[in-house]
Amino acid sequence: MKVAKFGGSSVASAKMLEKVAGIIQADSDRRVIVVSAPGKRYSDDTKVTDLLINLCNAYVNGESYEKEIDLVIERFKDITDELGLPEQILHEIRKDIQSVIHSDYENELKKDAFKAVGEDSLAKLLSVYLQSLGMDASYLNPKEAGIIVSDEPGSAQILDESFDHLYKLHDRKDIVVIPGFFGFTKEGKLMTFPRGGSDITGSIVAAGVKADLYENFTDVDSVYCVNPTIVDNPREITSLTYKEMRELSYAGFSVFHDEALIPAFKASIPVCIKNTHNPDGLGTMIVSEKHMTPNPVVGIASDKGFLSLYVSKYLMNRELGFGRRLLNILEDEDISFEHTPSGIDDMSVIMRESQFPKEKEERVIRRIKEELDADMVSIDRGLALVMIVGEGMHSTVGLAQKATEAFAEANVNLEMINQGSSEVAMMFGIKESGLEASVRALYKAFFKGQ
Numbered sequence: 001m002k003v004a005k006f007g008g009s010s011v012a013s014a015k016m017l018e019k020v021a022g023i024i025q026a027d028s029d030r031r032v033i034v035v036s037a038p039g040k041r042y043s044d045d046t047k048v049t050d051l052l053i054n055l056c057n058a059y060v061n062g063e064s065y066e067k068e069i070d071l072v073i074e075r076f077k078d079i080t081d082e083l084g085l086p087e088q089i090l091h092e093i094r095k096d097i098q099s100v101i102h103s104d105y106e107n108e109l110k111k112d113a114f115k116a117v118g119e120d121s122l123a124k125l126l127s128v129y130l131q132s133l134g135m136d137a138s139y140l141n142p143k144e145a146g147i148i149v150s151d152e153p154g155s156a157q158i159l160d161e162s163f164d165h166l167y168k169l170h171d172r173k174d175i176v177v178i179p180g181f182f183g184f185t186k187e188g189k190l191m192t193f194p195r196g197g198s199d200i201t202g203s204i205v206a207a208g209v210k211a212d213l214y215e216n217f218t219d220v221d222s223v224y225c226v227n228p229t230i231v232d233n234p235r236e237i238t239s240l241t242y243k244e245m246r247e248l249s250y251a252g253f254s255v256f257h258d259e260a261l262i263p264a265f266k267a268s269i270p271v272c273i274k275n276t277h278n279p280d281g282l283g284t285m286i287v288s289e290k291h292m293t294p295n296p297v298v299g300i301a302s303d304k305g306f307l308s309l310y311v312s313k314y315l316m317n318r319e320l321g322f323g324r325r326l327l328n329i330l331e332d333e334d335i336s337f338e339h340t341p342s343g344i345d346d347m348s349v350i351m352r353e354s355q356f357p358k359e360k361e362e363r364v365i366r367r368i369k370e371e372l373d374a375d376m377v378s379i380d381r382g383l384a385l386v387m388i389v390g391e392g393m394h395s396t397v398g399l400a401q402k403a404t405e406a407f408a409e410a411n412v413n414l415e416m417i418n419q420g421s422s423e424v425a426m427m428f429g430i431k432e433s434g435l436e437a438s439v440r441a442l443y444k445a446f447f448k449g450q
């Protein structure tokens with residue numbers, strides 16, 4: 001049995017859904033289908049999830065929201081009209097939106113319920129469409145499927161008991177269409193995964209049903225060794241390990257969600273990234289082990305939107321518990337961090353800018369100065385992280401030199417270097433303005449002429 005997940009770009013229009021139906025029909029093993037909400041049809045289009053977030057914001061701010069509802073319905077109407085599906089589907093979507101509006105959930109839960117309408121409606125629509133083509137297909141709500149998650153609005157995590165519930169789908173003979181991106185708490189509250197989280201649902205379902213393969217359909221032929229919007233025609237990656245893919249996804253390979261790797265990895269389900277426009281292409285396989293290639297670096301990932309909090313204090317190295325107390329202040333302020341490179345008398349904490357809004361700056365700096373008696377505290381925003389990743393890196397000499405030469409060639413100053421203890425990745429912090437030039441120089445150093 002295969003679990004096939006179709007991303008937002010694969011379900012963005014009627015034409016795309018025709019391709020999706022063709023892919024499902026072409027292989028009788030594709031029996032569990034997970035879908036996203038309709039994504040962008042062209043580069044400055046708006047994803048249905050973002051339309052729903054706009055709708056939620058208008059509602060929460062007490063503004064008129066009829067226009068926002070119409071925009072969502074129009075996206076689905078374009079699809080139902082072209083596929084010749086009954087108008088009843090649109091009435092039901094409108095009804096679902098109204099029931100979120102009139103529910104007595106508090107705003108945080110309402111936001112998740114609004115967001116989930118995109119995937120939920122598309123799953124219902126696709127099951128009706130597949131039936132209209134003569135396929136034995138049915139919609140399955142994540143609650144009935146048994147996708148039980150933690151109580152964390154907007155960033156839910158799967159609970160282990162879900163996997164046993166999902167195994168019941170293993171023996172079903174029909175095609176089951178499950179909306180991605182959300183599950184339910186034990187108390188029955190709807191919670192979404194982080195943005196891009198339909199990949200996570202696909203992985204959870206694949207692990208639960210013990211699928212032979214988790215196919216993740218998107219809009220590119222494969223995972224490339226570098227973001228294709230930065231380097232033209234980069235090299236395709238034919239296979240990589242879960243660990244490599246997790247590191248790369250974390251640092252900017254938006255093609256697959258980093259949190260989607262663990263469920264598949266734990267259940268040893270191979271993952272294949274494929275193109276909905278080219279389903280017969282080989283795609284990229286993500287597996288536990290692979291043959292090592294002569295080039296130990298498999299990919300270069302990069303992401304913007306980080307900041308560095310720098311704290312220095314003479315004799316910090318002798319002060320028991322300094323790091324813990326610094327991180328405690330951040331925890332207290334509800335700020336999560338990513339990395340903590342440190343020196344003898346100083347420590348930096350790297351975090352996403354979204355975690356540390358400007359309003360908190362003054363208070364946090366004051367607290368660190370007063371509570372930790374720090375000599376200096378400063379914040380450097382506008383940082384980008386660039387990572388080179390590969391399982392073979394730990395046994396290769398000279399990679400750091402090659403990488404730093406590439407940064408020098410791009411005339412980019414290194415703000416921070418960090419090599420994780422697993423030695424699967426090497427990370428560099430730079431100013432955002434140098435990101436594209438650095439990535440191109442690193443690509444040239446590690447992949448050109450290989």
Ligand SMILES: Nc1ncnc2c1ncn2[C@@H]1O[C@H](COP(=O)(O)OP(=O)(O)O)[C@@H](O)[C@H]1O
Binds near residue numbers: 008009010223227
């Ligand atoms: N290294 C990479 N390899 C392939 N695609 C990448 C990479 N880095 C970023 N991307 C982007 O990821 C996009 C696919 O992810 P996404 O838009 O989330 O797909 P979906 O709509 O199928 O969920 C591609 O169109 C590509 O621009």
Ligand SMILES: N[C@@H](CC(=O)OP(=O)(O)O)C(=O)O
Binds near residue numbers: 049180196
């Ligand atoms: N629709 C959700 C979840 C998702 O996975 O979408 P996509 O497949 O378009 O990345 C989002 O936009 O976050």
